[in-house]
Amino acid sequence: MEHLVESLKKLAASRPDDVQKFKVIPNTAHILLTLPDETKFGFLRDNMTKPLESLLRKGPAIQVEAVGITERLCKEIGRATKPEDALVHVDINIYGPQSLRDEVGAVLSGHKLWLQRPDCYRSQYPYSNQSNPHMIIFPDVHGDLVEEEIQKEISPASKPRTAKTKLDKFMEEVHISAEDKENGLENETGDQRLKTPLLMHQQQALSFMLQRESGDIPEQRRLWEKTTKNGQEMFIHRITKTSSPVKVEEMGGGVLSDEMGMGKSLCILALIVQTLDASHAWADQRKNDEHTSSKIRRHSHSSLIIVPSALLINHWLKEIRDHTGDALKTLKYHGPGRERELGALEQSDVVITTYNTLAAEATAKKSQLHKINWYRVVLDEGHIIRRQATTLYRHCADLEARSRWCLTGTPIQNRLEDIGALFAFLRAEPFHSIAQFRRFICAPYEEGKPIAKERLILLYRSLCLRRTKDILTLPGCDEQTRTLELTDDEKRQYAKTTNILDRYMRTQEHRAGGAGYGHYHSLQSWKKTQFGLFQAHLQLRILCNHGTFQKPFSWKKRDMKDEKTAEREAFISELGAGSELLCDGCKAFRPIIGLAAGAQHNFAGDCPHSFCLECLEDFSGLPGLENMRTCPLCLRNGNTVVRADDATDVVMQDADRTESTDRDMHQDAYFNHVGYSTKMEALVEDVKKDIVESKSIIFSCWTRTLDLIAKTLRKEQIEFDRIDGKCLLSERQRIIDRFAAKDSAPVLLMTTGTGAFGLNLTAANRIFIVEPQWNPSVENQAIARAIRLRQEKKVQVTRYFIKDTIEEQMMSQQVKKRQVASFGVVREDGLGAAQEHQEEDAHS
Template identity: 45%
Template structure:
């Protein structure tokens, strides 16, 4: 998610500026305009006459007039072009009526307008979009900004506006201590500026929230008891999930939740798709799987194992029938009754197999398909009930044309943490789509993370006709959303209720969490360094005006990250050094947004955190998961080839013992001494570290604690303070081997184990990415959030690791913030996002 523009408090009246000065408040991006009943040739001619040349572009400017119950867009001579949407009238009409100095301006490219108008063929398509600039008095800036915020209308930096009006936007993120240098610092000419992107994310979250509230099917499902061989009794909500899954696999779906509706057209019986209105004379089969999207910790894997056990006989019969059929897919060599489960990491394989032992005992024949010793015989693979592998293994074999798993048609394929394939352009998505199976299932607590297309990628994997073609999802869901059409929510409700089961933890009546804030004040020494850093950052931004590198822009966002880090480290942080600038920023960029700053791994071609390892010889980047996979398939004496150029030049390689993260004797939380020396002073003051240690020690023997931070260096400093206080702790971060992570968690789970666990937010460590998705930390009864995140869902996901089935007591969550710093504003914005979202991610 992109972040709001970070500038000074621009709406405050500066000395020497008249309060009644006319200013430009900003732009509302791409507002819908319904065209008036003017014929298209006449309209094109009118557009040609209205051309205004601005910055070598043909830009048209339109006036906006307020009528009784609507706003009109008009040409300079008063001829009406069209009407603005009702929502715009509701937001802007009262201000236009009240404020005599307030006026609007429509701005659009002549060429884009003519291109859009030329494609209109019927009255229902008579819509265009244009930017709306807002102007008014300087002294009413804050008032108007607040009023627009209540209506969820966000102002952005205008692309074209009357430059004789100073630009003063009330919707920027305000850190008064950071002086605004020049618009060139943050003007990266994005299609949407930062606030606009946030507004779009808020709209997506609101739609998802509305969809969840509107779902009905979960409440109407009956219960189905699990097979008698199931050793763990299913809870009520799990029995209803089993009913849903059996309905989806058999096609025996209640009529009201079928997507193809029986109808009669011109005397002929037809079936019409309720979303796309596609017609079929034959009744389409609605079977073959779906999405189980229950919240984290509700037992999705147990539900899947119960389904597997319940359908063992059907699987055998299906495989036998397929073998006996005369016609076969030429790429398929075997048919198997087995369920193939694909997980994000080797650690999750162990989790699944532990679930099998716990819930099923010896009722299944299973195979762990991972590592150098994995089974290669197709006959052995097909004669099993369950096979568990990783996305990396699947992609590695498929990319090298040696995939055994793609030569088998499976009775069932299951994607665990299925949002891993949410990007249609990545190799995980394309590789999984190539698998053949009778039934397909996606297990994920977040089918929509940041984009509506996320769930479209899952529908494509499910082959849910007609959305097996993802362009259909774009056409009927994504495009209407971008155009502001109100049908998107209703269409998603239809798709969810048919293909997806979504419940949250509220139905379990768990004790939940007790969340508290811990405001802190800097010591005089820390505040002095904070102010000094501000001045240094100001100088940096002054020198960077008009310079922009899309990969390493050191703009206002990065300045804000430096201040956030300083809130954690206090005077332990060495004063800002130009030579160390990029060293400090790299890690901040990786997780500073609350999601991640991603680079593409040259091994698996997946977006990965920027903290990646590169081969010294060829310069390719590859992630920890790929390194660990290669280590699994190589002999100890082998050198490690670059996954990208292994077959081009075998000489370009690394030895596994040359990589600290893969050295079995490497202690990941004892970081390189030189790095620590460059980054930290030996002595210092950190108000936040002192408060954390005090809080951890309080009732430490009664409650185990987990500490979350988004920076590795912060974890180093926490560790130093805990050791100094004599507190034993465990740690998991991006350097912790997959093979070691479960051991750390098992140790923490023991009553006699360490009382404190440190963890990063980093996608390669614990919470949000493929490194440890699905890991649980039920032993922790206290969660310490060291610094606020821009995206509150990141914190929610971390906290959710501690709230699981059978939870007996509330989990105490403590969030720290340093008063009168950037953290205060971040928490304020975070609260607004939580109100908007109201989603249990």
């Protein structure tokens, strides 16, 4: 430990945002890292030794350097309680002449190590894709556009998870082994106050939750095993091998991680109703206790449910009405006018709030929710708190409750520690400490030891319940792809645009070429460029949708704001629901789909901010921000600053024009009044079929495309509703409810991002995907919103792509993209789960 403390002191002497450099030195069986003053810092994992030794033997032509961010290193070392827990992350940068490029690549790939885009590197050696021997080239407009260049516009957590990674396969084996036929779960039909009959898998979920809350757990699901030692009855923990002479209580909650659409919310409501009497008795007993915590003012029988957005509050309120009628007294704890009296909170059966509200109050030290000892706390989409180092996790973990539950269809987003953070939130000793989870689960897994899987199976069997839709009988879906061909006029415009963009890209390549020293390796980073391959792809993809309605591309007449909007919309759509960005309003990492409204909002001016849906909803209720024409955080001349509810400064500015008028005027600058789109014609032709008996959703990632679709539908006198990033949460719910009614508009237009976030779209039986996505999982997320419980009809999915264009090339690259994706499930530290065997960890 003295060595750890000394290293920590030396690192802490630097500025937190400094990049700490380490010397890389071969030393017998390991590669050592030393600080600049020759102090030994740590050693790399064994799998790095041979390849780096081989490269270092090549002399001064190859330079190997380790770098890390000082603040992150300090935090990782500071969390360690003993030397073997001090596992930190560094980047290995390799520099050398272009002539050794392929040789370096062969050495590393021979040891299953792969070079990626740098996070930080020496400025005198600029990085280029051509210098990276592991760059995978994808044929494009002229055979030289690279998939990795497209991905540089996307954050490190954005790679599509379309192929099974090492971690995926590992967890699949865990899930299969954890749940067997003899699972010790009975069929609990539920309390008579529950209006909706439970399906068999929901009955077993209710049984599991009742066991976890009561402690009456069958032997095969217990972590403490009864045994005899030296003639004395003992209890041994199956994983840690800790012993206890008395029976250890196992109770307090768990993780319900059934796949999306299997009715997790109904299971929780069934649990709340069935334990209502017991919760009152518990609260009364706690009130009569002689001792209590100084911060706790009330003890409540209520269940506190925390959800990602106000939209999901509405969803839960509807679920409560549908499934329990008036059996539960419910309180919505959200918005400026929310009820803050502790008495009202204490007396409710269910209190529903959002992560944002919880965090805002706790940060401002005005949290009423933390003054109550709840009977039960439920985290909806519980994987949101998977980063244990965040303030959001701490605010959730600090809540006091008898039982804790996490609902999530994806308990592991991209690393094992994700589920470890949920176990820590549950306070499931000894795994209330993430260090214990790393020691007993993560470390053996990273070392390839089978014991890791055996231990995680035991944890899952005890604390988690996960089933897939395979156990259900759902109508499913039929899928078809329509291959279309541009008209002659569209082909000429497409070819002209291609030539303009290609000429520009070749000019840029010529200007950037020729570095003698190439930077080979480091983490990928998202770097904005003035105009690059990602934007070139966008121009051609949008043209495939709009045909000759779109005005010809011109450098002189480029609308930079409109281009940035299109980039943002495509960027968000490609990331998918599993990725996150920082919300500029609440300063919390929120699901990327949840930031779609902020990123797509087209605020006046060149605004860089993104907001989660909930922050936008809060801002919209303030005087002067009803039309949301100005970014709440951008101060401009003539604006007045007002104070938002307990949290954020926002800006007031009256809109000079209504949104619809502004949109129509901007369309005049973007679209031709007369034109033709092959894709629009095919789409409307398909929508009109069986329109009386069908409900259809049309998805596109671009609001401009939705504008053109809307214009085309109006021409055909087809009624429709629309939801995109500008649609506020409260309005979205009204539109969805209206769409579900039989006598409502038969068509709903949606941006792909909004369709993949927090919506139940079972009213639809036809889905149209207007354009292919680089990340097909985003399409699947949107489709899955319709294929779920209570879907009565088979869903027909129709996709469109244009032959002999970039869209055909996108479709043809799916196999290769899946191969690339298997190396691209990037974890919080920036490294792929499938690449864990190559991660440059230093044991300090």
